[in-house]
Amino acid sequence: MGVLVISSLCMTIGVAGASQQQPEQRQKLKDDKNNSAVLPEELLRAFNSPVSPAVQVGMPFAAAKFVAAISQIAKEGEEEIELLIVMVQSKLAGEDNVGAGIIVGVGSDSLYIVTANHVVRRGTQEALDIQVQLKWLNKPVKASLLKHADAPLDLAVLSIAGLKQQGVNINALPFDHMGDAASLQRGEPVYSLGNARVEKWSINVSPDKISKIEKDFILYESNFIGPGHSGGALLNDRREVIGMLLSDAPPNGRAISITSVLSKLKGWGLPVNLRAPNARVSAGGELTCQVAPSGAAHCWGNMIQINSEYEEQGFNFGTMPIQGIRFKSISVGKHVCGIAFNSAAYCFGRNGHGQLGNGSKAGSYKSALPVQGGLRFLSVSAGFHHTCGITVDGSAYCWGSGQYGKLGNDSNDGSVVPVPVSGGLTFKSLSAGFLHTCGVTTSGVAHCWGSNEIASVGSASESVRFVSHEPLPVTGNLTFKSISAGYSHTCALTTNGAVYCWGGNEYGQLGNNSNKDSVVPVPVAGQLNFKSVSAAIGGHACGITTNGAAYCWGWNSDGQLGNGSKKDSSVPVAVAGGLIFESISAGHFHTCGVTTDGSTYCWGGEGMNGAGTGTKTGSTIPVRVLSTP
Numbered sequence: 001m002g003v004l005v006i007s008s009l010c011m012t013i014g015v016a017g018a019s020q021q022q023p024e025q026r027q028k029l030k031d032d033k034n035n036s037a038v039l040p041e042e043l044l045r046a047f048n049s050p051v052s053p054a055v056q057v058g059m060p061f062a063a064a065k066f067v068a069a070i071s072q073i074a075k076e077g078e079e080e081i082e083l084l085i086v087m088v089q090s091k092l093a094g095e096d097n098v099g100a101g102i103i104v105g106v107g108s109d110s111l112y113i114v115t116a117n118h119v120v121r122r123g124t125q126e127a128l129d130i131q132v133q134l135k136w137l138n139k140p141v142k143a144s145l146l147k148h149a150d151a152p153l154d155l156a157v158l159s160i161a162g163l164k165q166q167g168v169n170i171n172a173l174p175f176d177h178m179g180d181a182a183s184l185q186r187g188e189p190v191y192s193l194g195n196a197r198v199e200k201w202s203i204n205v206s207p208d209k210i211s212k213i214e215k216d217f218i219l220y221e222s223n224f225i226g227p228g229h230s231g232g233a234l235l236n237d238r239r240e241v242i243g244m245l246l247s248d249a250p251p252n253g254r255a256i257s258i259t260s261v262l263s264k265l266k267g268w269g270l271p272v273n274l275r276a277p278n279a280r281v282s283a284g285g286e287l288t289c290q291v292a293p294s295g296a297a298h299c300w301g302n303m304i305q306i307n308s309e310y311e312e313q314g315f316n317f318g319t320m321p322i323q324g325i326r327f328k329s330i331s332v333g334k335h336v337c338g339i340a341f342n343s344a345a346y347c348f349g350r351n352g353h354g355q356l357g358n359g360s361k362a363g364s365y366k367s368a369l370p371v372q373g374g375l376r377f378l379s380v381s382a383g384f385h386h387t388c389g390i391t392v393d394g395s396a397y398c399w400g401s402g403q404y405g406k407l408g409n410d411s412n413d414g415s416v417v418p419v420p421v422s423g424g425l426t427f428k429s430l431s432a433g434f435l436h437t438c439g440v441t442t443s444g445v446a447h448c449w450g451s452n453e454i455a456s457v458g459s460a461s462e463s464v465r466f467v468s469h470e471p472l473p474v475t476g477n478l479t480f481k482s483i484s485a486g487y488s489h490t491c492a493l494t495t496n497g498a499v500y501c502w503g504g505n506e507y508g509q510l511g512n513n514s515n516k517d518s519v520v521p522v523p524v525a526g527q528l529n530f531k532s533v534s535a536a537i538g539g540h541a542c543g544i545t546t547n548g549a550a551y552c553w554g555w556n557s558d559g560q561l562g563n564g565s566k567k568d569s570s571v572p573v574a575v576a577g578g579l580i581f582e583s584i585s586a587g588h589f590h591t592c593g594v595t596t597d598g599s600t601y602c603w604g605g606e607g608m609n610g611a612g613t614g615t616k617t618g619s620t621i622p623v624r625v626l627s628t629p
Contacts, residue, residue: 087101099119102114111163126145148265178276216256240277258274279600288613335348345375347364354400361416378391405450405467446480453467476520478494486509489501498523498524499528500522538560549575552572559621590603601624602619
């Protein structure tokens with residue numbers, strides 16, 4: 001297997017935190033800012049082919065569990081991309097004609113949709129009474145056929161006027177779901193999403209395979225496509241649009257590259273919003289790392305951290321490219337772990353508790369080694385002295401320190417290799433905190449395990465005292481989408497966009513307009529509608545609303561709330577600057593986020609010489625990081 005090489009230097013990554021319930025540890029947290037903390041960031045999507053529940057009959061338990069997990073995970077990815085795919089119906093040459101289309105742009109209160117030209121034209125005849133079904137509306141709406149067309153590419157454009165009248169929330173459209181068609185190779189899995197056999201938003205269960213790339217066109221083998229698929233989307237295994245479907249006659253599928261489609265639209269002067277996803281950041285203690293859509297990873301901040309031997313080499317502050325592996329995601333803690341494009345996990349940094357998962361307790365500072373066990377991961381979260389990840393079948397594994405039962409393996413035993421979390425639960429979100437771990441199952445139930453003294457596992461049960469060695473359901477009957485475990489607090493996002501937090505609250509990090517701890521989830525004040533949340537292994541938390549606004553709450557000693565002050569806040573305060581964010585990550589004394597235009601901003605770190613923020617002074621308001629991949 002490959003080895004990830006960290007160029008130019010040996011690196012030590014340090015983390016420290018403090019109990020917000022024990023005074024001596026709180027004081028240490030305030031005084032000793034040369035130690036750092038990790039945000040266990042919820043990582044990027046990675047989807048594998050689902051299998052119909054119908055084939056689960058007679059399966060062994062493990063196989064059925066795999067099927068259920070993959071089906072649920074894929075379903076969530078499909079539900080998001082379906083917002084960009086429309087169903088098209090019209091009268092053409094006196095006959096009813098069906099197909100699909102892809103929303104690619106917004107402009108002048110109109111939606112712009114591409115479809116196959118043969119869906120709406122036949123020779124010189126144009127379709128009449130074109131009706132388009134949007135995923136979020138209960139009835140079809142009228143669409144106009146624009147003059148723009150390209151017969152050789154089989155490309156046509158529709159528009160729907162009156163966005164506000166149609167109830168379209170532009171910010172809710174996942175325009176960052178364009179895949180890289182240029183990197184496709186023969187044999188890679190693809191999926192067809194369209195109006196097959198008049199079954200709306202139909203997608204194949206088992207993947208098809210690419211057979212050939214011919215300039216603007218993608219050829220693939222398929223027994224799934226059928227009438228109605230034309231104009232729909234060809235997706236990669238991460239449910240990103242890589243092409244527009246042209247053929248609906250099996251066994252040979254044909255699609256035009258989405259990059260070719262968008263290039264043609266730009267040439268016509270039409271609005272184009274569909275794009276590749278932006279980079280994502282993970283803010284640690286004094287270090288921040290970022291992964292670009294290409295898989296290139298890059299870190300900046302204090303490279304010395306705790307080990308002073310590196311100070312002599314002059315690597316105190318600066319940037320560090322990570323070479324050798326293409327990453328889907330990365331998580332910064334006291335150590336760093338990431339998921340490669342082949343779904344293998346790699347870790348590097350300190351390893352005194354086996355948190356690198358490579359079978360030893362020897363640190364690795366020049367290269368990242370693969371986590372042992374041959375597991376394929378969807379996500380990974382680096383905590384303080386432990387790491388946890390979700391495999392492609394939805395199982396949770398943890399490794400490293402087992403203190404307080406935070407590995408969830410029904411013991412206090414640590415492990416230098418991944419061990420399964422007890423209970424046989426299937427997860428879609430997982431976060432390793434300081435001395436506890438939390439996850440959300442595919443059914444939306446939150447569970448936590450580990451310390452219930454410094455942190456809180458979110459249970460009101462009197463039988464839970466100081467520790468839980470296995471997953472324990474969080475009280476409240478709430479349905480969650482994602483979760484983020486911090487130092488003494490945890491925050492989670494419900495499926496309806498509300499954020500709830502529980503645990504320590506000395507600095508107002510629960511966001512409920514008080515400083516009183518809570519052993520059960522309490523709603524964050526303000527009635528904001530969030531799309532993501534990040535709890536720091538420190539004393540604050542941040543979230544992004546559905547319209548892209550960033551809010552933070554809790555401890556603000558170094559300007560980490562980003563509102564231009566250093567005053568703590570027990571309610572969400574708007575991050576200054578009016579920026580529209582796509583992702584956010586709360587570090588120990590700083591916070592970073594990526595805006596919708598792909599720019600990275602950081603703030604905080606004023607008491608730490610700006611470590612992790614891309615500056616040497618820090619800032620109480622967002623500052624753009626210029627040296628990124």
